[in-house]
Amino acid sequence: MRFLFSCIFMISFLTGCSDYNLTKHREKAEPGVSAPEIEVTPVSHDFGSLNALDEDSSIVVKIKNIGTDTLSIDDIYLVDGSQNFTLISLPSTFLEPNDSTEAIVHYDPETYESNSDIVSIWSNDEDEPEVQVPIGGAGDSPVIRVTPEIFDFGSVFIGCDDSLGILIENIGNTNLEISDIEYFASLPVDFSIEDYESEDGTLPWTLAPSDWRHIKIGYMPLDALDDDAWIEITSNDPVNPIATSEHAGEGEYESWITDNFTQDGEVSVDILFVVDNSGSMSGNQTSLKNNFDDFIDVFAVGGVDYNIAIITTDSSSFVGGIITSSTADPITEFNDQIDLVGWHGSTSEKGLWYSYESTSGAGDAAPGSSTGFFREAAKLVVVYVSDEQDWSYQTYSGGGSTTMDPSDYSAHLLSLKSSSGLVVAHAVAGDYPSGCTTNGHATFGDGYYDVVNDLGGTFMSICAEDWSVTMDTLARESLAQLSFELTKTPLEETISVTVEGYVSSDWSYDESTNSVVFGTPPGDSSEIEVNYAILSDCESEDTGTSEEKAK
Numbered sequence: 001m002r003f004l005f006s007c008i009f010m011i012s013f014l015t016g017c018s019d020y021n022l023t024k025h026r027e028k029a030e031p032g033v034s035a036p037e038i039e040v041t042p043v044s045h046d047f048g049s050l051n052a053l054d055e056d057s058s059i060v061v062k063i064k065n066i067g068t069d070t071l072s073i074d075d076i077y078l079v080d081g082s083q084n085f086t087l088i089s090l091p092s093t094f095l096e097p098n099d100s101t102e103a104i105v106h107y108d109p110e111t112y113e114s115n116s117d118i119v120s121i122w123s124n125d126e127d128e129p130e131v132q133v134p135i136g137g138a139g140d141s142p143v144i145r146v147t148p149e150i151f152d153f154g155s156v157f158i159g160c161d162d163s164l165g166i167l168i169e170n171i172g173n174t175n176l177e178i179s180d181i182e183y184f185a186s187l188p189v190d191f192s193i194e195d196y197e198s199e200d201g202t203l204p205w206t207l208a209p210s211d212w213r214h215i216k217i218g219y220m221p222l223d224a225l226d227d228d229a230w231i232e233i234t235s236n237d238p239v240n241p242i243a244t245s246e247h248a249g250e251g252e253y254e255s256w257i258t259d260n261f262t263q264d265g266e267v268s269v270d271i272l273f274v275v276d277n278s279g280s281m282s283g284n285q286t287s288l289k290n291n292f293d294d295f296i297d298v299f300a301v302g303g304v305d306y307n308i309a310i311i312t313t314d315s316s317s318f319v320g321g322i323i324t325s326s327t328a329d330p331i332t333e334f335n336d337q338i339d340l341v342g343w344h345g346s347t348s349e350k351g352l353w354y355s356y357e358s359t360s361g362a363g364d365a366a367p368g369s370s371t372g373f374f375r376e377a378a379k380l381v382v383v384y385v386s387d388e389q390d391w392s393y394q395t396y397s398g399g400g401s402t403t404m405d406p407s408d409y410s411a412h413l414l415s416l417k418s419s420s421g422l423v424v425a426h427a428v429a430g431d432y433p434s435g436c437t438t439n440g441h442a443t444f445g446d447g448y449y450d451v452v453n454d455l456g457g458t459f460m461s462i463c464a465e466d467w468s469v470t471m472d473t474l475a476r477e478s479l480a481q482l483s484f485e486l487t488k489t490p491l492e493e494t495i496s497v498t499v500e501g502y503v504s505s506d507w508s509y510d511e512s513t514n515s516v517v518f519g520t521p522p523g524d525s526s527e528i529e530v531n532y533a534i535l536s537d538c539e540s541e542d543t544g545t546s547e548e549k550a551k
Contacts, residue, residue, distance in 0.1 A: 036095075037067030038125040040133060047107045047137030051174070052238055056108035061119060061133060063090070064100035071095040072124040076103055079118040084109055085135065087119065109139025111239045112172040142207075143172035144237040146245050153219050153249035158491065160538035161220035166245050168215065168233060170207040177236040178205040181215070185229035191247065192218040193231070221251025223493065253494065254536035261484045261528040263521065268305040268378040269478055272365050274355050275338065276386035277312040277345030283440055284387055284462055285343065288428075289335040291467040296330050298475035307373050309365060310337050313386060314346035314399070316357035318364045322373050350399045351384045352409045352447055353392035357399070359416060367416065380416060381478040384427040387440070387462050390447030406450035413455065420513055421483035426457040426474050436463035456483075456513060476520065483515040490514075490532035498529045 041062045050057060065071035073093045078085055088104040095101060105119060119133040147167040156162050170176035180203060185191040194216040197203065205213060221227060230246045237243070275285065299306050308323040308330070320337040323330050358365040359374070367374045374380070384390075392400045392409070410425075417423045429445025436442050442462045452459045460470050490509070497504045499522045506519040516530050 034069040035067050036065055036069045036071035036097075036123070036125055038071055038121070038123050038128060038131060039064045039066045040121060040131045042133065044134040045105075045136075047135070049138045049140050050107070050109055052109045052111050052113075052139035052141035053174075053236065056106065057137070058104055058106045059135075061103045061105060061121075062100055063095070063103065063121065065095035065097055067125070068097050070097075071099075073101070073121065074124065075120075075122040077120055079120050079132075080116075082115055082117040084113075084115045084137070084139075085117050105135060107135070107137045109137060109141070111139055111237070112141040112143050112174075114138045140174050141172050141239075142170055142174050142176035142209075142235065142237055144176055144178075144233065144235050144240055144243045145169045145171050146231075146233060146243045148245060150246045151248075153247070155250050155252040156219060156221050157254040157536035157538055158221050158224065158251045158533070159535035161218055162249075163219070164217040164247065166215040166217060166231060167212060168207070168243075169212040170209055172237070173209050175209075176207040176211075178207065178213070178233060179203060179236070180232075180234040182232045182234075183217075183229065184232070186227055188222065188225075190219060190221045190223075190227045190249070190251070191229040192220075194218070217247060219247070219249050221249060224251045224253060226250050253491070253533035254538075256494075256531060256533050257486075257488050257490070259484075259486050259530045259532075261530070263523060263526045263528065268375060269299075269381055270307040270365075270373055270375055270378045271309075271381045271383060271478055272355060272358065272373075273308070273310045274351040274382060274384045274386075275310055275312055275341050276349050276351065276388065277314060277341045277343055278347050278349055278388065279343050280387055280441075281343045284385065284428075285338050285341065287467040288385060288471075289338050291471040292334050293331050294468045295471035295475045296334075298472060299325070305378075307375065307378070308334065309371075309373050310334075310341065311354055311358050311364070312341055312345055313349035313351045313354060314397075316354045316363050318358075318371065318373075322371060346397050348391045348394065348397040348400075349386050349388045350390065350392040351386055352390045352406065352451060353399045353401060353404075355382050355384070356392075356404075356409055356412055359413065374416075379422045379424070379478070380413065382413065382425045383474060383478075384425070384429065384445070384448045384451075385462070386427075386429050386445060386448065387442035388430070389443055389445060392447065406447050407454060410451045410454035413451075419485065420456075421485055421515060423455055424457045424478065425451050425455040426459070426478070427452045428460050428462045428470060428474070431461050431463065432459065436461055438463045439465045456510060482519075482521050483510065483513065483517045484528060484530065485513060485515045486530060486532070488532075488534045490534060494531075494533040496531045499523075500526050 045059050047057050078087050086106040090101050090103050092101045116136040121131045122129060151164055153162050183193040196215045200213055227249045230244050233243045306325050310319040319340050323333050327333055357363050360366055364371045365373050394400050395402060413423050414420055427445055427448040429448050430436055430442030432449055433444055435444045440463055449459055458473060464470055492509050495509055497507050497516060507516050510517050522528055
């Protein structure tokens, strides 16, 4: 035996003992000597390749006592403790001669992988206290990889856009089935995902091993808030059935603008009332007279320097003299002039035409007129009061033009002033779009409605029961220097306004004129400061991924 072990040692580490034909074998115990002897089968096992999605396998490890005394199995375990192999305990740990027991080894691969381990069996066999059974196997499976898993766009100028390519790959060895793709984003949503199905076909997608797909994510911040989003991709990857890619970004204002204004001199306004004098207007003229004090009180409280004159819908000449802020009793004078208007005029009401004539050439309300009504620095306000539509597009019964439409009358009024903020038109007429029947009857004030919208004025119902609100509103909307046009187009949510150094909330932004419009005019010679951010002048940039395939 000593020679045998020496030779085996040398065979293992040298090339000697080649002259001897030696074979390892078990020696039986000498007669009269009792000893346990372990025998394990199989001596090794390869489970082969199994589909990780739906396959597993087991083997039986048989342990037999071929000795002459009781065999005690002291321990049996997996050396590496691989989670893919499971060892089921022995039903018996003491075996008499010729008895046997069995252990079961179960193999269940999770994904595309190779696994190995060793079943180690310890017993009281003196010659061979440990027996090792090497085991191995492999899993076949799809494996999804999404790149990048996390991406931060960083700071992007508000109104600019950036983009990111998401790469979806199958790095396994069987087909990957993509069944669903969902995209989630924080509110307000500043992220977008391209229509990937128009590019690669409707879901589900089948990706063979090494195949890939590319999805584009867009980011355009519309505010200065932090934004987050993530994509969820559902597949048949057994380990990672829902793969994700997380995205973040932050909007940033590129530049800020400060516009400064001064409320120039005394607040002044020239108001031309165009009053329908047809037969149905008696009640409406009475409402106008009875509530004129609400109109004029607004100017008195504000210290407004005003000119007020009245024409009718069939004449461009002033009904009476100009009512001014120095008139002793403006309310009585106005009411007397409304009485002179009367309701025996033409049934073809042409308020747009006669306001055009009155403010043109030698008209009473025209620049340079001897009446002195029109003042260059004053705000011009035209107020139409009628229960009929405007007929200025026809020429019968005198006046009118077949070639002019409401936009031409709006353009004419705008041409009279250096700034759109110094011209406005209002109307008290029949409701849009079908007129009104309460508190009298009126057809829709077509024509007047268009000019009022063109010039940013107020269109109010002539059928209103309470004209005090109507007159108060018209007065406040007619005050001079309510509107201040900005030099750049702002991001509305960023606008802040101060008057004489104090923050003001009495304003709104008018997108159509790009102006800050006050509810009441700032005081004489007051300093107005408007701060706001503007959109960046930017071009789209594609962030992409580091993977060449995604490009």
